[in-house]
Amino acid sequence: MKSIAVPKSDRRYLVMGNEAFARGALEAGVAVVAGYPGTPSSEIVESLAKVSKERNLYVEWSTNEKVAMEVAAAGSFAKLRSLCVLKQNGVNVASDFFLHLAGSGTRGGMVVLTCEDPGALSSANEGDSRHFSSMLEIPLLEPGNFQEAKDITTWGFELSEALKTPVMIRSVTRLSHASGNITFGDLPAIDHKAEFKHDGLRLDPDTGPVISMPVNYKHSLQQQKIQKAIEMFETSPFNTYSGPENPELMIITSSVCNLYSKEAIKALGLQDRVGILKLGTTWPLPPKLIEKHLRMTDRVLIVEEVLPFIEEDVKILAFELAEQIGIKKIHGKRDGHIPTTGEINPDIVIGALCGIMKMDYIGLTPEYTEKANAHVSLGSPARETTFCAGCPHRASFWHISQALKMDAKEGFVCGDIGCYSMAALPTGFNTLKTIHAMGSGTGVASGFGKLGQFGMDQPVFAVCGDSTFYHAVLPGLVNAVHHKSNITLVVLDNGGTAMTGFQPHPGTEKDARGGEAQQLNIESICKSIGATVRVVDPFDFEETQKTIFELIQMKGGVKVLVMRQICALSPEKKATRWFDMKVDESKCIGEDCGCNRFCTRIFRCPGLVWDWENKVSRIDDAICVGCGVCTAVCPVGAIESKEVT
């Protein structure tokens, strides 16, 4: 929606899950918001940044998630309500601070909102960070629908303030990125006043210093807070039961699995036989509430995504209560009814219910499936995971991969998270050989670069994006320079956090709110720590190839090559076409020896298409962005570029 800051009314608004979270924070009177972009979380900070002036918010895209959590925590320490937004990877990045924050406690209500990605639709992992709540001993909330996404967020701030501990809220892709109808509540006053009291008694939570020591005392205090949380959760309206009084089977679930379970029960017509206990407060579990519901049935199915988090806690409680309530049969992940990887969907729940209830269910007849498949294969074009037309990464990896092959010393590239992760695929000429966390390409390369002692003499490259450079590359790079590790770091600088939607980073001139920011410079930073630095435009083939070979030849130490070219989709580029592209069909030799469809088979820019009938390459004008790069790729000069004047 246009603005999430509209006043309360009787209207129902169709909003994206992430907008509902943002609205919930506004209704709680949040003042400080910090995060690092990451799918599926990015829209929360973005929609709050849009209303930051009228709602008197401080909103920033921080350098990384740990810094974001620290920035948000400062707001809390100064008695403001604060929100830290990240995805599952980010919880790991922030976890060191998070552990200490749980120990020190908070003041103003602080919510850590993590939007996770079961099935890894936009991630390199499907980490389940709910375990952080039990590991760090902080309350965990999981909304079960769109209205709850807003409401539970607002309540999360109150809970945090009441307990003086950070509260974690977990969303998933299908909640964050889907939309639903919700009603809005009141927006509070915006005259936030920040003051950090630090001169009070050492152990005073409101006026003393904010530290996690003495550890034993603070830790036991933290556990008392968790006991208080349990009491509050016993009566929380976010834990609801629907179904018969004594169901044959009780589903215990949370988050979007609540919706999938409802759909499955409806599809199978089991409304009178199966009930759903939907939990909104998933750690710590309220034991009395669980006991009450376990007493209603002998069989339980636990439906949740990724790991058996609720399942394990329910089983512990059921074991402890067995003497009073009898032995319960608990189905879930451990007996194979619900998978432990990937997303859950209604079909999976239907399958589990059919297995347990001994039912047959045919959702789609084989005839229908066959017919549908035939239509799908006829009508939809085959698409591969690929860099966009005109993407500078394609040109960059074209150069890097060829240079390493021509160097022929088994050189390789360590990568990390970004659009450029796709360079592990044919679109990036299968160039990346390791991919892990943000910045890890550089750290891993730093290690490889020291294996000469054990006879390894393969050239070692790392790549990172410009946003990643600031996020987590710097420590690895400093380590490599300090230890004289023999590596070349290629910074693919496309002018913004492109993958998640061009959020600003320390290298851009604007901040999250559109205000002026101090713009940092990658090459100056690298030079100042002692790396040899070159800057090239990957669209300049000759200069780029020459420079890569120059760096490969250079012995010892850290070399940094900044490959700078703006993302083809960047709003700054305003969809400008630099060249009108055309294939001269009389020159194109197509499948002949000497080419063999080099542009469409090897270079594979989606703007180039192979005309199967006439056996020539063509430009797809609807897709081509006019970067002009393929002119240099064609072996016979058949691709012509005319500068757009």
Place this chain on the structure above:
Amino acid sequence: MQTGGFKELSEQVFSKDLCSTCGACVGICPYFKVHTGKVIPVFNCDLEKGRCYAQCPKTGIDFEKLSQNYFSQPYQENVLGTYIKIVTSKAGKNVNGGLFQNGGTVSALISFALENGTIEGAVLTDVEGLIPVPKIVENAGDVLKCASTKYAAAHTTSVVNEAAMQGRQNLGVVGTACQLTGVAQIRANPLEKTDFTDPVSFTIGLFCTWALDTRKILEYLSGKLDPATITGMDVPPPPAEVFVVKTNNGQTELPLSEVRTLIPNGCSVCPDLTAEWADLSVGAFEGKSEWNTLIIRTDKGEELVNQAVEAGFLILDEFPAESLEHLTLGAGNKKKRALKIMNQEVT
């Protein structure tokens, strides 16, 4: 004759480390590239038949077809190849002095051919440091810069591919056996391309027992001397067993046994000492370092030699019978060694 493409070439030559870097597969397409003296298959091509395979001297040679195409006669199983006669030769008074390995015959013939217009350009091999840089030379004055033996295996044949692509004609080519076998196969237009024109007018072969892998010799010499200062190399006749590297600061003798380890494996299966697929072949003349051995193989070659002698570019003398015996023995031994290794490869 077997046919193949990128896949077969990769399996039969590159995977077995049999490439001698002649460049016959380079310059036709974007799939093969040369970098610091090494031919690299950069991307996979899935054509079943390619010039890369057909032109490679290591994938098997159709001797009959080449012989008909080159000498207009059936292949003669002579260890020295097809030839009309063998003489000794050296540069005549009209050739400007240069740094010749021996008698300067090649430089004399190429300078003459460029000056009298027999050819428009000559495909020769220059070096940058130790890295071979084959190129087309169009002025007689530039020929001497490329004189003297390079030892580093060079991708000279790639220049002929490029010249054919550009539709150039009337080029003289100087190369070793593998390079000129590649050139002969290029000229036979193996894929019968309709737009093919032969860019070559004549070829001069260089006797070659082995070459050195550019990257290996660079690595070997690093720390011993600065490659940029190298002015020449030589293998003095036995029993010296040394490899001489001449630099601006004098010369360094290196044990030949060490240098031999830098020979590409591809050279070990080469059966051709005297570069049989050429109009003329030139090598050292044992015993008299200021003279060359000159094998005249074709009428075209003989005509060029006669004209060069007449113009004062070349001096000829008789080739003694005992030298022929030596040369035949040497060439025969190289063939035997290669055949033995090839048979081991097969079995």
